[in-house]
Amino acid sequence: KNPNVIFDDADFDLAVDQALNGGLFHAGQVCSAGSRIIVHNAIKSDFEKALLARIKNIKMGNGFDDNTELGPLISAEHRDKVESYMDIAKEEGATIAIGGKRPDREDLKDGFFFEPTVITNCDTSMRIVQEEVFGPVVTIEGFDTEEEAIRLANDSIYGLAGGVFTQDIGKANRVANQLRMGTVWINDFHPYFAQAPWGGYKQSGIGRELGHHGLEEYLETKHILMNTNPEPVNWFGKQ
Template identity: 65%
Template sequence: MSLKQQYINGEWVTAISSETRDIINPFNQEVIATVPEGNDQDAKAAITAAREAFDNGEWSSTPATERGAIVRKIAELIERDKEELARLESLDTGKTVEESRGDMDDIAGVFRYYAELADKDGGELIDSPVPNGISRVVREPVGVCGQITPWNYPLLQASWKLAPALATGNTLIMKPSEITPLTTIKVFELIEEAGVPAGVANLVLGAGHTVGAELASNGDVDLISFTGGIVTGKKIMQAASVNVKKLALELGGKNPNIIFADADFDTAVDQALNGVFFHAGQICSAGTRLIIEESIHDKFVSALVERVKKFKLGSGFDEETQMGPLISADHLAKVEKYVETGVKEGATLAVGGRRPENPDLQKGFFYLPTIFTDCTTDMKIVQEEAFGPVITVEKFRTEEEAVKLANDSIYGLAGGVWTNDIAKAERCVAKMRMGTVWINEFNLYFPHAPWGGFKQSGIGRELGKLGIEEYTETKHIFQNLKPEPINWF
């Protein structure tokens, strides 16, 4: 592919430094594109463009109905170019093209949802404490938004930020992951085609320690929305204090999936696998902590292992492939290190735990689906995100013990409960400290339901009505229709 460019102030530009980065296909390590390697100077140029565009008021003062129409147009263009976007996403990330097609449908749905919400909040009137007064509350755009997205779901995560920011009249600078930028570049072409004014939406490519750091620390940026790792998230919080930016942080999870003995066994087994092994486990909401009632533990694990042994690994463009590679050599090494640690900690390796021997997979960053049993909450592999195809299994005897195990984590993004006893499910859900809890389901999300975590899984919410509120400030306006002297002094 030819050089893909950055998009700043309505222009497609190379990096100021002229440096570039090769984008690698994780299936075979081939170079699939070359992109600019921006730095803090490129970020500053984009921030200046976004600041000027917001301050001149063209976009924020555009009627909300018109902004919504443009956001809806972006959804239509995504649907038009669905196959190209899906192909790019699979090349970039290694996931199956079938999964990528599903992502594109979800992404178009996010833009449509926020297009419909754009003109639905006209503010509210509240009681005036004095006669002849009008008291009203309105929402206004935050201003200049820095948006930093991860490599695992590049365009899906971008849509969660782009759509509400544009619908509410903000300007923005997006920094996608430096290793998976291709679909984000393509969607900015669609943003331009849809008619978003110059300077409103800007795209800067580059590393987190340069571009991301500038977005977090620059005083002209009013909000940072970041999805990624907890270590980086904490650094962003510190840098954002320079001007007390608004923050929206989604920092991952170590998500428990509780299986009671009275659950539908075959469905729970199937969904336990689906909850982890899509995209090789590189999902922040993956149900990587299985917490299984003791009476069915051995049977359940045996069923999982038998299914896992039959997984078909391969190219995302092979219709028979069920699981693709990990994203990079560095990430593969990280997952391998976690597995080594699990063995040292005393967990039992039930299946996997190594790279595949298939000669057709040796050029890619593949790792076999892995299951550990005999796990306890004091183990590193139970407490930390491996972010790969690795399940840890814990046992419980009582409902109280199951919930206690589930909550024993610094994270609180998501969790699941499998049981045919609805009263039991509701008791568990009420005590589970997570932003999303599924009952007899796992990893289902949709645009009109909020997404985000408790504890160190982050701050704020994306999706739903709360997702659009992240991009607005609340203003109270009071008008006295008949002012009179107070005569206090």
């Protein structure tokens, strides 16, 4: 449940594009999916409209088709699990703004497809916000202040990754340093590099893969102490 924090001074079109990339990459079936969109209330309404407009144009289909942008889920069982979260979201008072169901297309009826979904009117107490769905599903929350954005982003048992979108570099670094996540992307979402350590905080794992820190997982640590000026300690049985 990785947060994607979008401030009102962000590059709007970039933020919309990367929100889709963060939330729908591999149909949301990755541990780094940016499924929690936390956007400043000053642009929240416009952001939601822009996101929905882009989602309406997403091409679902066979993963072997070069024109496909969103493929199926891994299994029928998993599709059923993702589908069950739609009922949970509605029961908790959230709104399914788009998607939330299997596509009504004859050519997709034999696959484990699920429509890209945006859920609005969310708060952090909801299961749809807190629990891993692992599907093409994003939730949207609003905030007014920098402190509130940080609090919302950190309000999770997970801490693998997150994104910050703003054109204020000082703010970007200030917020990134306060997010309890192993990786924070600024004005981007999802790039991985072999040189950089990958791993999380809290219940998102222990240790790191990749980078120098990742190599340490394959090493054994030994401590050798040499006293170069040895003297008796005379603690026990002194004569």
